[in-house]
Amino acid sequence: MTTPPALKLVRGEAALPPQVQELDWSILMARAQDGDANAYRRLLESIAPYLRAHAVRCHRNPSDVEDAVQDILLTLHAVRATYDPARPFGPWLTAIAKRRLIDRLRRQGRRRALETESDPIHETFADRSANLEHMTHIHDIAAALDRLPPGQREALRLTKIEGLSLKEASAASGMSVAALKVATHRAIRRLRSFFSGGSET
Amino acid sequence: MIPTDDLISALAANLRPVRRLRPPLLRATGFLLLAALILTMIATAHGWRPGLLVRLAEIRFALSLTGAVFTGILAAFAAFVVSLPGRSRHWLWLPLPSLALWLFSIGYQCLNFWTPLVPGAPPGEMASCIATLVLTSLPLSLALALMLRHAALFDPAPVILAASLSVAGITAAALTLFHPLDASIEILMFNLGTGSLIVLSGGAISLFVSNASEKPQ
Numbered sequence: 191m192t193t194p195p196a197l198k199l200v201r202g203e204a205a206l207p208p209q210v211q212e213l214d215w216s217i218l219m220a221r222a223q224d225g226d227a228n229a230y231r232r233l234l235e236s237i238a239p240y241l242r243a244h245a246v247r248c249h250r251n252p253s254d255v256e257d258a259v260q261d262i263l264l265t266l267h268a269v270r271a272t273y274d275p276a277r278p279f280g281p282w283l284t285a286i287a288k289r290r291l292i293d294r295l296r297r298q299g300r301r302r303a304l305e306t307e308s309d310p311i312h313e314t315f316a317d318r319s320a321n322l323e324h325m326t327h328i329h330d331i332a333a334a335l336d337r338l339p340p341g342q343r344e345a346l347r348l349t350k351i352e353g354l355s356l357k358e359a360s361a362a363s364g365m366s367v368a369a370l371k372v373a374t375h376r377a378i379r380r381l382r383s384f385f386s387g388g389s390e391t
Numbered sequence: 392m393i394p395t396d397d398l399i400s401a402l403a404a405n406l407r408p409v410r411r412l413r414p415p416l417l418r419a420t421g422f423l424l425l426a427a428l429i430l431t432m433i434a435t436a437h438g439w440r441p442g443l444l445v446r447l448a449e450i451r452f453a454l455s456l457t458g459a460v461f462t463g464i465l466a467a468f469a470a471f472v473v474s475l476p477g478r479s480r481h482w483l484w485l486p487l488p489s490l491a492l493w494l495f496s497i498g499y500q501c502l503n504f505w506t507p508l509v510p511g512a513p514p515g516e517m518a519s520c521i522a523t524l525v526l527t528s529l530p531l532s533l534a535l536a537l538m539l540r541h542a543a544l545f546d547p548a549p550v551i552l553a554a555s556l557s558v559a560g561i562t563a564a565a566l567t568l569f570h571p572l573d574a575s576i577e578i579l580m581f582n583l584g585t586g587s588l589i590v591l592s593g594g595a596i597s598l599f600v601s602n603a604s605e606k607p608q
Contacts, residue, residue, distance in 0.1 A: 225408030234399040253392065260398050267402050268544045271409040272475050281477035289476070289546050 211236075212280045220275035234263060241287055248291045262290045334384045338377050341365075345373035346381075415471035415478075418538060422467055425534055426561050429527060430568070437523065437569050451496050456567050458493025462486050463560030470535065470553035474542035483549055486556060493560070494579075520570045528562040548590045555583055 215233055222230035238259060245258035265286050273282055335343055348359035349370065356367045363370070393401075412418065446452045465486035472482040535554045542550040559579045 222406065223409050223411055225406060227403045227406045230406050231399060231403035234402060235396075238395055238399065256395055257392060259395055260392070263395070263398060263402065265544055269476060269541050272412055272541050272545075274411065274414070274475075277477070282475075283477075285476040285478075286545060 212278060215283070216275055216279040219270070219273050219279055223270060223273065223275075234266075237283060238263070240283075244284075244287050245291060248295055254294075258291060258294055261294065262287045265290055330385075334381055337384070338380060342373045342377035342380065345370050346377040349374050350378075412475070412541070415475060416468060419468045419471040422471070422531075422534060422538060423464060426463070426527075426531055429530060430561075430565055433523060433526060433565060433569060437519070440567075440569050443568065452567075454492060455496035456564060458489050458491075458496055459560045459564040459567065461489035461560070462493050463557050463564060465489055466553050466557035466560060467535075470539060470550050470557060473553060474539045474545075474550045476545050480549065483553060486553070486560075489560075490556065493563075520566065523565055523569050524562060527565045528558050531558045531561060551590050552583070552587075555585060559583060 215237060218229045218233035218236075222233055241259045241262050242255060245255045245262075249255045249258055266283070269286065273279070335346070338346065344363055345359070345365065348354050348363055349356065354362065356370055359365075359370055360367050365373070440446075447456070469482045469485045472478050473480060532555075535558065539550055539554060559581075563579065
């Protein structure tokens with residue numbers, strides 16, 4: 191049984207089998223060594239995705255990946271006289287790429303050793319209220335404060351949250367010291383009942 | 392960082408034709424011819440060591456000399472091949488058998504370590520011996536550094552090691568041929584020590600440079 195002839199549409203260089211592509215690269219490099227700038231540009235444009243694929247395996251950050259690709263391209267440019275067109279291009283290119291990527295990873299490892307990573311949980315904000323402990327309850331507390339009558343809320347804010355003395359709070363709010371004491375006491379009792387789930391009394 | 396496409400355009404625009412390196416074995420042969428030339432020049436200027444033929448009949452002496460010469464030759468081949476990207480690192484094993492032979496035959500020297508002057512050596516022998524050392528190892532090291540400089544951009548450490556081993560072998564052979572001293576261990580240590588020093592200082596410099604350039608503003 192014979193297989194029917196099939197017509198395959200080949201789009202772009204990426205679809206070529208690797209051997210053909212490597213032969214192509216080898217020829218382009220040989221011409222680049224003789225000074226053919228066009229061949230050189232085509233070669234570099236064609237190997238860049240291949241190098242990127244290598245670099246992606248070592249770096250997660252996209253800008254690191256591009257840095258690595260450029261590093262490899264610059265090394266390739268510097269040692270292009272060492273390529274022998276009689277030998278395959280792939281191992282030559284891969285050796286340079288591997289060397290550069292290993293160098294970069296080593297350098298990165300050293301840099302990391304000098305740095306301390308900060309956890310998001312340790313992050314802090316300019317707003318002072320964000321730095322309170324038990325941040326998980328802060329919204330509940332704010333909501334409970336909102337439910338207090340205005341007089342009690344004000345008394346609690348001045349004496350407990352801002353930490354003023356009774357005298358200072360009295361001067362700031364215009365309430366008497368005795369009234370402040372009573373209002374603060376009631377406010378706290380009411381808050382306690384909110385959080386213990388009891389009814390307001 | 393510039394876009395990669397721009398970098399490619401810049402590289403292509405500034406492309407200059409380069410001369411391809413000749414095959415590594417051919418270049419290594421060229422280097423060894425230079426070494427032979429230097430040794431011949433020293434031989435004509437200084438003369439062979441007294442009683443060379445008698446010593447050559449000694450098996451240990453002959454083995455040591457053969458080991459040193461072959462280490463010099465094979466390490467040079469290894470250095471030239473390994474300096475090219477994509478060549479197997481296994482070439483570095485090439486000088487090891489002759490190095491083992493050399494080390495084995497000079498092992499007895501460890502007993503009178505660091506005493507390069509044999510008793511009864513003529514005065515001035517020390518200076519002439521050092522002159523031979525410098526005259527052999529300096530031009531050879533410079534020649535290798537020049538011929539293998541492309542490896543500095545790619546992967547210098549194994550190349551430097553193989554190259555210094557090669558220079559050590561040739562220098563030790565020269566010393567054995569021209570002077571009544573056996574300083575192989577010292578030469579080996581000196582050359583490999585220099586090689587390691589170059590590798591280490593290169594590493595230190597790159598560490599320093601990368602730290603300086605990557606320090607956050």
